[in-house]
Amino acid sequence: MAACIRDPCGLLCVFVTYLSVAYADYVILRHILLLSYAGSVWCPFHAVVFNFIVFMLLACHTRAVFSDPGMVPLPDTAIDFSDLRSGTQRKNDRGNEDWTVCNRCETYRPPRAHHCRVCHRCVRRMDHHCPWINNCVGEMNQKYFIQFLFYTGLSSLYALGLVLTTWLWPLEKGTTAEAEDGDRVHHSHIQIIHCIILLVEAILFGLFVTVVFYDQIVSIITDETPIEQLRNRLLKEAHREVSHTRKPKLALLREVFGRGYVICWFFPCNTPPSSGGPAYSYLPNYDV
Ligand SMILES: [Zn+2]
Ligand SMILES: [Zn+2]
Structure with a gap:
């Protein structure tokens, strides 16, 4: 595990990530499921599914934050x-x-x-420095970073779906006494405010991670990190020759996500070592 980088912006972004996840979970459980789905079988179902996605999001985020991105050793x-x-x-x-x-x-x-x-x-194969994981995205942690994007997108979509279905198709409540009406109106106002904040959060994070996720996948299947894309564009403008990869797309994806079963691509587990995968040797050994 790599030491945490002491970058104030990165530490703040990691804190904001935890805060946003905790808030989304609180609103989903307290103000949507327990209020609008109480007594329904959908309440425990959505609670389990949403918390599983949140757990995966945090697990992938933790691995992306604390993994060594592939730092070249010092002399x-x-x-x-x-x-x-x-x-x-x-x-x-x-x-x-x-x-x-x-x-x-x-x-x-x-x-x-x-x-x-x-x-x-x-x-090694540096993609970019990401403040949201307070770490570089490189050869050895890109998989965890992309998984973090995937689960953030999935949880945003799930939260969006839950808020919208609660509003559009509210479940019928049981018998309600007249005296509780005032209390219910007050609660429903608080619920609406929390739901609007969650809706904005889910849309912002959802769109942001979708764009970054798309860029990451394109950079893998074209075998060009953003730094190399820029360099190759400059080379093209200068009418110099640009080398292109001849590897198939699946092989490139496997280099990042591992050679195991495709289902393993969704879990932040260690990539099984393989002879054809990324070379982690720190010596210049091109003949292998
Ligand atoms: Zn250096
Ligand atoms: Zn960095």
């Missing part, structure tokens, strides 16, 4: 760079990329690794 690990200094030009399967030097880390870094200004380290 005190005593790696012998002599073969790189000798000038032998080795090329990997992407054709024209080679190990580079990071002046800030003062170390050699593998192809596709980039320096993060927030983490102050180079990260």
Whole structure:
């Protein structure tokens, strides 16, 4: 597990994430299910399903926050760079990329690794630094990040569905005494306010994660991180040759989500080690 990054913006975003999730769960349970679904079989059903999605969201988020995104070790690990200094030009399967030097880390870094200004380290296949997980999204935690997006989108959709069905098709209440009417009006006003806040929260987070999720999947199946997309666009503008991956889309997805069953893609479990997956070796070993 990597140490938590002390970035005030990142820590605030993580806190806001927990706060938003806790609030959504509170409104769903207290102001929707216990108020509008009381006595119905749908009350425990929705409570269990929604809390399962929330549990998965938090589990994936925790793994994304505390996992090492694939930081390139600092030079005190005593790696012998002599073969790189000798000038032998080795090329990997992407054709024209080679190990580079990071002046800030003062170390050699593998192809596709980039320096993060927030983490102050180079990260393998760095996608971007995400304040919502207070960590970089890189080769080794991208799976957890995408799962977090997926469950956030799913919980937003579920919350949206519950609020709208409660409003559009309210369940018939049992017998209500006249004396309770005033109390019920008061409660229904509070319920409406909470539901509106939840509705706004679900729409905002839902749209945001949908856009990021789409970008992540496109970046995987095109085998281009946002940094590489930018670099390749600049190369194209300068009429220079841009190398494109020849790997099939499923193979690229498996590199991120693991080679196990597709059902495992939905759980924040460790990717089983495989010979064809991402190479975690810190040595420049292109011949493998
Ligand atoms: Zn660096
Ligand atoms: Zn970072």
